Amino acid sequence: MVDLVPLFVAIPLAAAFLCLLLKRFGDRVCGAITLLGILAVLGLSLTAIAVGTDAVNMAGGYGVTMRDGRPFVAGIAIVLDGLARLFLLVVAVVGTAVVVYGFRYLERSTGRALYHVLLNLVFAGMTGAVLAGDVFNLFVFVEIASIASYALVAFGTGDREVEASFKYLLLGSIASLAILIGIAVLYAAGGFLNMADIAVAVREGRLGGAALLGASALFLFGFGLKAAMMPFHAWLPDAHPSAPAPISAVLSGLLIKTTGIYALVRVFFTILGPDPRVQTLLLVLGCVSMGAGVLLALGQDDLKRLLAYHSVSQMGFVLVGLGTGSALGVTAALFHAANHALFKSALFLSSGSLERMTGTRNLSEMGGLARRAPWTAAGTIGAALSISGIPPFNGFWSKLLILIALFSAGLPWAGTIAALTALLTLASFVKVQRKALFGALPERLAHVRDVPASMHVPVLVLSALCLLTFVLWPLGLGDVVQGAAATAQSADGQPPAIDSYLRLVLGRP
Amino acid sequence: MSEPGGMSPIVRIVTRWLLGFVLVFGFAVALFGHLTPGGGFAGGVVITCGFVLATLAFGAKTGPAAWFGRLASTLDAVGALAFLALALLGYAAGHFLAQWAGRDPEPFRLTSAPSLVLLNLAILLKVGAGLFAGFLAVAAFGRAAEDVGTDEFSDAGAPQGPEPEGREA
């Protein structure tokens, strides 16, 4: 398993360039390559979970024996630990559903081969970012995923798409450059790029003061923008609805988590260690994101725009959970991030189905579609119940855990905001269901037909996973989430998590 | 930019003389990249500059854009896949990206790291072709040379060529 870790990145990259090479043979070939690639990643991530051991791979590692006999290996560290396993699993599951959905959804659009190329590049960037063992490669992989996603947002090449992509590109680039300056500051102050080395330097007090503070601020801005944290969220409600539905599902379901939430967790918990100032900021900004996101979502008539604002709001839940800094809070936050990936991608996929059936994204022009399209409606309702936090769907459990973490951490104000947000989310999705799926069927839509099976089955599967989370939790999912939190969290005085990461990467006893 | 026929005879003749040197220099920079400053990326940039120079001098119809333009995207993919294949061949010698092709113990020779040379050449192909494809995609005469309007940005090809790069360096 140790040696196979680079394949998580190599397979999607190979699939991307094979698609580019073979694009003249048609998009069926490219689709088959993409599907095989993501299935291979799914198999690898399930294997990684079944094996369950942490691994470090020095890609291109070249060993030198120093004068004092210490071995010194130069190379790019690729680290597979609990946190990486959780995110790899989420990427692979949602990615498979998206790829299957994309076949029929895009059958009428041009440039499908290039869609597959870019989609594979996004996958490669996300798996690479999750596995990177040094901050610079984290940045590089985040950029690979981001640049491919900028191009995918403009895929439709209409007015809105191009304008949204331009805004997204400018804001995303500013965030990336902030991250790069943060890395430069850390390197200038400490002389390390490897995450474990930086963590040791911070803990031994060799790295601190103004440099650490400045780098923290830059990372918080950069990765916070990629995670659509509230003051930096402006690009998301434009960019996510503009992309084709499968891409929206990848962007909202996966990209903001791997390049945003995951990076925040890795940087602020594993590397820089717990900092009460950062956690307070995460709490406050998370509360703002939750509340304002859901209030803005309530007023939307455009289904995809509504879902995009809910992404901002749900990311607020995750940030608040991280902001508690307690073991329970971090576990709940990571669990909610994984759950959000499932139900939000299902919702974006079904929004694509509804748009394809009705030709519109405006809720006021839909209605009564549950009778005409029972399968799509079933998938949509399942995902909507999850995001609204109805038991026994997965959204209920993770929101409950976040609320418990907030109240037990002595933050009743944040807990109140979270509970109110959950209620408003429910109200918002009741509106969606009433307007789109139930009620009177407009004359215009009397003869719409449900989308083909390859489009409603992925949505149904994702919704079923949302429903069955409480069955899967004791069967191993719980271990994966708790293992991820154990790598990330740093609660209660001595952080055991950082110790395990350091032991893993530095080979220390 | 330039009209389809290219620039004046002076520019074209000088370009013809220079082009070979530019391409050979780029290739050499990549070939000896493991020994001297340079490498696949720098060599690829030099080669792309040669192609760009020739495209400007000879124009879109007769320059390298005419015969190399369609090929560039394919070669770009071939270069990336070659790099990946070479990296995966490292498994034969133990681990990802390992030096599988043996090493000459004598330092400062071309053969002191053969697999590194091959990796550099793959990067040369990827960067040279990728950058040139990107240049053609954003240059106004890329795909829609016929209906270029009065405005300098009036029309252009689809933003298709440049795939985001980043792993080469």
Added chain:
Amino acid sequence: MIYPLIAVLLFVGLYGLLVKRHVVQKILGLAIVEYAVNLLLVAIGYRDGGRPPILTPGEDPAAFAAGSVDPLPQALVLTSIVIGLGVVMLLVAIAMRLHQRFGTLDTTRMNRLHG
């Protein structure tokens, strides 16, 4: 001395990126910010009177590390230049699309999206 100049360059670029209304001026602003960051990386690795970072056989690694320039930022800078190149190329391609769609390069007149 070099660091204040980098800061000046950074803020010139940010000014162009955030204040200017023309698409091309915004792109140039982003490129200038990128160059400032690249320059910062190079400046971090620079050492006054440093030797080339090539370890010869039999040399003490500690003495070598103390006397040579730091090669790592150069590798970082190369990667970040490539990323910057990809971003600017994509940005130019999208800018051409913007002009095609809106008939203008003035960002204040591109407002199909709101809220």
